[in-house]
Amino acid sequence: MPSLQSYDILLDLTNDMHDPVSIQLLRDYGRTSGRIILLHPTETLTLILESGVSYQYAVKSHTKVANVTARSWRDITCSISQLFTGSSTDSLSSNVTPAVNGVSVDRLWRDHRFNVWNDT
Numbered sequence: 526m527p528s529l530q531s532y533d534i535l536l537d538l539t540n541d542m543h544d545p546v547s548i549q550l551l552r553d554y555g556r557t558s559g560r561i562i563l564l565h566p567t568e569t570l571t572l573i574l575e576s577g578v579s580y581q582y583a584v585k586s587h588t589k590v591a592n593v594t595a596r597s598w599r600d601i602t603c604s605i606s607q608l609f610t611g612s613s614t615d616s617l618s619s620n621v622t623p624a625v626n627g628v629s630v631d632r633l634w635r636d637h638r639f640n641v642w643n644d645t
Contacts, residue, residue, distance in 0.1 A: 534600050536572040536628075540564040541604045542586060551581040551592065564605070581631075584608055588635045597627025609633065 540546050548570060549561045564570055572595075574580055579596040584605060591608040595601065608630055 531578075532576050533573050534576050534597055536574055536580075536595050536597075537569055537600075537602045538564065538572070538584075539569040539602070539604050540566055541606050542566060544586060546584055546586045546605050549583045549585075551583055585636065588637055590632075590634050590636045591630050592632040592634075593628060594631055595628050599627075601627050603628050 538548065543566055545563050545565050547561050547563055562570055572580075574595065574597075576598045577596065579594055582593045582595065584591045584593055586605070586609060589609055593608060595603075603626070608628075
């Protein structure tokens with residue numbers, strides 16, 4: 526059972542895909558919001574989170590977007606490709622994947638607004 530004391534955990538997101546992906550924080554946690562990180566293939570981003578607190582991110586590859594929630598009491602390692610294993614549609618799709626090691630995909634969808642790729 527998790528303790529009631531909070532502590533820092535590490536979330537390692539590794540881009541194991543062939544193309545860059547972007548990662549964006551979806552909520553403002555008391556800091557400047559709107560920041561987007563571009564993660565090139567084979568790069569890893571390490572985020573420091575507070576244990577037991579839910580953090581929401583949008584991870585985008587081409588036109589595919591995975592809305593992700595991370596919540597854990599221990600360090601997490603996550604490959605980006607596992608976030609896109611479900612089927613994406615143009616409409617909402619909730620509870621796409623159950624939480625694996627504290628990371629769950631809440632919604633998998635396509636965003637054609639800002640696409641520099643030639644996806645179909």
